[in-house]
Amino acid sequence: MADTATLVLPEWTELASKSGLDPLGMQNSGILLYQALLPGISNVTLRVRYYGLYSWLSWIYAQRVGDTNLKSWQRFVRRAEALYALVAYQRGGETGVAGVQWAQTKLTNKNEEVIAFADDAEPGSPTHYLVQAWGAYGAAYASQLFDAGVYSQAKGHDLPVPSREIGEGLACAFDQELGPLAALLFEVIERGSVTRSELDTLKPITPSGIRIDSAERQLYQDMLFAHGELQRPPDIERRHTLLLILRLAEQLNRTPTSNDVRWALYAGADKSDNALTFEAGELEAQRQRWAIYQLNDLTHVCLEALLKYALDTLGEYPAGLTLARLIGIAVDGLLGTQESATENWAALLKATALPANAWSSAETMNESALSERVMQVARAVTLCKASDAWAALQLLAIVHQRARLARDGVSAAFGSLDQSAFRSLYTEMRFLDQHEQLSFRDFVGQLIEERVIRRHMWIALRKFRFQGDYTFLFETDEGVVRVRAKDGPVFTNPRLSPAITFLDDIKLFSGAGLSALGRALTGTA
The missing domain is CATH 1.10.10 (Arc Repressor Mutant, subunit A)
Known part of the structure; x- marks a missing residue:
């Protein structure tokens, strides 16, 4: 049966072989919160001058090209991005520029004075500067340009246009800042080739080229800090x-x-x-919302560490174990780390003092110190021992107490989410509150079984059913569970x-x- 099941089930994809899979389905609640706290910026929007570049590109495209065909706009954007990468690499020292690895190869492998990049900018080209069909624009910046109010929707076509409130002014400021270079930039994009001397001439357009006393710089500041017309x-x-x-x-x-x-x-x-x-x-209210975000992150890190502990415990038994036997061995290991018995979760909370400073470098049992220890087991090759799992429980006890003190804020952040789909600090607090009087052995057993193992299996089943990704860390066969792969705790x-x-x-x-x-x-x- 096991061999047959292995043959018919999908193999792990490249994505599924990486960490950060959200194996307990708790990270999305934190992601929703930080997206609300810091909109208009994402983890892949790496330099602010791209906002000016894209506003200028749509502005100059409307003026000089005017073709509302999406393919034409796509080609224009991709050529501009490829050129931007070439200029950035030529300048040197620039970070956060899409396509610089391609640019390095392009500029160092050939000695020609003229660098042709039109073919590399074509979607699907075998020599692509970026594999994504819409480049960095589609993969990273487009959605944030709309969120930040730089772009707006046009009537009559699907191409983005600079918004009246922010985008038009930013495009004009970018154009004025470039001066005569703006005409050269457009010409080279259209031409699809550039000389090395032109790359040197265009160096001021790179991300670090924003001048301190420029109108362009001020407009980025006004956009980021909502000091202009848009103050949503x-x-x-x-x-x-x-x-x-x-x-x-x-x-x-x-x-x-x-x-x-x-x-x-x-x-x-x-x-x-x-x-x-x-x-x-x-x-201060915003600081407290960020604190609740961190509480949520710490909660899933604790539970993901317990998942890693269960996987590493099971890994000692290649033939597998029944789930009940696995839970029993894992709980025995955890309780065996303590010199005296703990009555229940409520007793552990009472015995766990809240640190005065969660980040103090002078403390060894605060959230920062405990999370550092827990994160040491994040790598698949690092075993999570019972003592490490106990550190995760100690951290969870502190987090639970902090969450009780911030109950209204926790409810405001996560209480309105669909509790069947989104596990969060809010749902885990309810579980901890409801089970705090259980015997400690039963409490730990239920925590690992219900909130960790069975939760992971449910999440993995949904990913397989709706996304086609096989992310199960356990495999089951006739009542026996075995390790399929390992994943550790991850901060968002x-x-x-x-x-x-x-x-x-x-x-x-x-x-x-x-x-x-x-x-x-x-x-x-």
């Missing part, structure tokens, strides 16, 4: 998040990392125990890294934290 609720959410990043940079006296922002907003303090000084109001990636890069692109940071422009935005100039 999502725009205000983005403004508040970006202001939090700037205020943190001011306190740290350096440009923060994504991890800095995540943990500081959660803890309300920096690693040196200096409290964040946000006055009560909109910024909440768009903070590109947001920080955007702020750096528009000159809001300096070596000591904030630049004069950044201080002016935060009101501390």
Whole structure:
């Protein structure tokens, strides 16, 4: 039976062999929250000047080409992106530019003065600069250009047009900033070839070429911080998040990392125990929403670590185990790490002190320290031992207490989601609350069986049924379960890294934290 089942079931796809598969179906709830907290930016929109480039491309295309055929627009965009990659590679030192690996090959393998790129920009070309049919525009930027209000829908055709509120001004500012280079840029895109000397001439168009005193730079700032005509609720959410990043940079006296922002907003303090000084109001409320996002992330990391523990425990038995036997062995291992018995989950909560600072480098049992230990087992080749699983339970106990203190915020963030489809901090709190008086052995057994193993099997079945992806980590055969593959805990990636890069692109940071422009935005100039 096992061999037959293996033959008829789909093999793992390339996607399914990677980590980050959301094996418990809990990451989507966090993704929905961070998308609301930082709209108009995504994890693959890597440089803010692309927003100006695309607004200019649609503007100049309407003026000089005017063909509403989507294929014509697609070809124009792809040629522009390929050229942008060539210019960026020629300049050197640019990051976040799509197609630079192709550009490197193109420019280093041939010594010709004229570089032809039209064929490489054709969709489906074997020498493509990017495999995606619509390039970086379709894969990354188009949706965010609409979300940020740079693009709007036109009447009578399907091509995007620069919006009246933001896009038109940004396109004109980009054009004015380029000056005579704008005509050359359009000419080279249309021509589909470029000389090396023209690549040098076009260097000012690259992402790091935004001038500090330019109207273009100011318009990016107005877009990001909703200081122009568009001040919709999502725009205000983005403004508040970006202001939090700037205020943190001011306190740290350096440009923060994504991890800095995540943990500081959660803890309300920096690693040196200096409290964040946000006055009560909109910024503090936004900080608390980011803290709830982090609570949700920590929750699924704990449960994903328990999944890894169950998989590694089962891996010691190549012939497989019944599910009941697996649960029993896993629970025995966990309880065996403790010198004295724990009565129930409620008793563990009572015995677990809340750390004063969740991010303090001086503490060894706070959320930051415990999550670092839990994440050490993320790789498939690293065994999750019973002591590691116990650390996940300790972390979950702290998270549960924090969530109780923020119950209204948790409910506001996740309570309206379809609870049958979206598992979140909200649903897991209910489980923990409802089962806190069970004997600890029964509690841990139910947690691993219901919230981890059976939940994973249900999620994997839905992915197989609706997406065709075979992501089961367990395989079953006549009542016996065996390991098929392994996956470990994964934090979601909440768009903070590109947001920080955007702020750096528009000159809001300096070596000591904030630049004069950044201080002016935060009101501390």
